[in-house]
Amino acid sequence: MSSLSPAESTATSVPNAHVLRERFRLPAEFASAPTTIEPGTQPPQGFFTLQSGHIAFGSTTSDTSAVAQHAPSVLPRTIDEPLTYDPDEVVRLLREESYIDNELPDRNGHDAQALVRRAYYFVRPLLSTKVRRIAQRRALAGWRDIAHPMWPVDTTVEAVHREALAASMAAAGVNKAPIVWYWPDGYHGAISMTHDVEEAAGLAFCPEMARLDESFGFKSSFQVVPESRYDIDALVLDEIRSHGCEISLHGLSHDGNLFSSYEEFTKRLPKIQEYARRFGAVGFRSPVMYRNPEWIAELGLSYDMSMPNVGHLDPQHGGCCTVFPYFLGDVVELPTTCTQDYTLFNILNRFDLELWNEQLDIIAAENGLANFIIHPDYVLDGDGLNAYKSLLAELDQRASQNNLWKAPPKELAEWWNLRSNLELKSAGPGTGDWTIVGPGAERASVAWAVLDGDSITIEAPER
Numbered sequence: 001m002s003s004l005s006p007a008e009s010t011a012t013s014v015p016n017a018h019v020l021r022e023r024f025r026l027p028a029e030f031a032s033a034p035t036t037i038e039p040g041t042q043p044p045q046g047f048f049t050l051q052s053g054h055i056a057f058g059s060t061t062s063d064t065s066a067v068a069q070h071a072p073s074v075l076p077r078t079i080d081e082p083l084t085y086d087p088d089e090v091v092r093l094l095r096e097e098s099y100i101d102n103e104l105p106d107r108n109g110h111d112a113q114a115l116v117r118r119a120y121y122f123v124r125p126l127l128s129t130k131v132r133r134i135a136q137r138r139a140l141a142g143w144r145d146i147a148h149p150m151w152p153v154d155t156t157v158e159a160v161h162r163e164a165l166a167a168s169m170a171a172a173g174v175n176k177a178p179i180v181w182y183w184p185d186g187y188h189g190a191i192s193m194t195h196d197v198e199e200a201a202g203l204a205f206c207p208e209m210a211r212l213d214e215s216f217g218f219k220s221s222f223q224v225v226p227e228s229r230y231d232i233d234a235l236v237l238d239e240i241r242s243h244g245c246e247i248s249l250h251g252l253s254h255d256g257n258l259f260s261s262y263e264e265f266t267k268r269l270p271k272i273q274e275y276a277r278r279f280g281a282v283g284f285r286s287p288v289m290y291r292n293p294e295w296i297a298e299l300g301l302s303y304d305m306s307m308p309n310v311g312h313l314d315p316q317h318g319g320c321c322t323v324f325p326y327f328l329g330d331v332v333e334l335p336t337t338c339t340q341d342y343t344l345f346n347i348l349n350r351f352d353l354e355l356w357n358e359q360l361d362i363i364a365a366e367n368g369l370a371n372f373i374i375h376p377d378y379v380l381d382g383d384g385l386n387a388y389k390s391l392l393a394e395l396d397q398r399a400s401q402n403n404l405w406k407a408p409p410k411e412l413a414e415w416w417n418l419r420s421n422l423e424l425k426s427a428g429p430g431t432g433d434w435t436i437v438g439p440g441a442e443r444a445s446v447a448w449a450v451l452d453g454d455s456i457t458i459e460a461p462e463r
């Protein structure tokens with residue numbers, strides 16, 4: 001055990017302001033948490049357990065062997081003790097999936113993810129749906145034993161943010177700190193509906209789907225494939241837009257090779273950007289969610305949605321472990337936080353809302369973003385279409401009951417950019433009053449982080 005008690009601690013206050021300022025817009029005087037990591041040193045990286053029980057990854061002075069053995073003996077770290085890691089580093093490594101080459105063995109000691117990867121890499125349209133399903137189910141056997149990221153939604157980044165916030169407030173000697181609330185207009189969370197258009201039949205169904213979304217109050221995005229798959233009729237795009245929906249891009253040709261090498265990626269990028277201009281698109285999702293977070297930062301578009309929260313059932317594993325937007329370079333990443341329709345219908349073989357509801361509950365508890373992919377091609381009729389209609393009704397109800405923002409992806413990205421420039425200003429020492437300043441501040445709300453003993457609560461604003 002390498003935990004240090006406060007007395008023998010060599011804690012230094014590194015300016016880990018970035019992560020706290022980015023997520024909470026916390027005033028600088030509160031945004032520095034003590035850590036056992038000395039400046040200029042880098043302890044070995046590994047998986048370790050947070051106080052909340054979440055499994056995190058990064059350089060740490062914690063015991064990492066306990067996690068590898070699946071004996072996450074949670075070290076009794078109290079608020080007054082320094083963090084055993086640098087939250088800036090840990091959040092970055094999780095969101096950029098840099099833990100991926102250090103996968104944990106599954107609960108039976110197998111490298112479950114390698115098993116899945118071996119069997120599963122193929123371009124889907126080459127096989128009939130039935131053959132595909134059988135191959136995928138066989139390849140995915142054992143996925144439930146994968147310990148990290150956490151199924152069905154991983155919120156480790158949120159746990160790191162809370163732990164760092166609590167530690168920094170304790171260090172500053174305050175039990176109440178102001179933050180800029182996450183969402184505009186006092187909303188308590190966000191829901192985004194997005195559609196990847198796979199084949200000509202799906203494209204033909206898009207206007208009908210846009211009408212359906214509109215009837216439930218959603219302005220969704222339709223990601224189209226510019227080359228190879230189908231002819232894109234400008235009139236169809238206009239019809240989609242006439243329902244308030246937006247057009248985004250779904251790769252270039254959907255051959256699965258966009259991220260196969262950096263050379264290939266940079267060769268295709270100018271074409272992607274040219275199609276974006278032509279279609280008035282500012283957003284992107286990579287086909288099959290093949291991705292490389294470093295290169296996504298070079299997209300030159302407003303937002304991307306190629307990062308899953310937890311990718312156990314996707315061809316490319318991993319996951320960004322957060323239910324909030326974040327930046328990859330200048331690109332706002334809107335992580336896909338709910339299970340895809342294809343996965344639910346064809347791999348889990350279900351058409352009910354149970355899994356989606358479970359995910360919505362976890363995301364709502366964090367006040368995060370529920371971001372869905374529904375493919376027009378898979379909900380043309382029958383069970384698929386019924387499931388989709390039930391989902392829209394459920395989301396509509398949750399949005400009004402729980403005060404959630406039905407957020408068009410483009411507006412989400414605009415808000416996240418705007419919020420990243422807002423600042424909290426004190427009305428004067430000792431007054432306890434704070435206001436938000438900066439362009440767009442009129443849509444933002446002050447909220448409060450409250451430290452009570454060893455637990456921290458982030459109180460949503462009243463509306």
Ligand SMILES: [Zn+2]
Nearest residue numbers: 196198287288
């Ligand atoms: Zn696709």
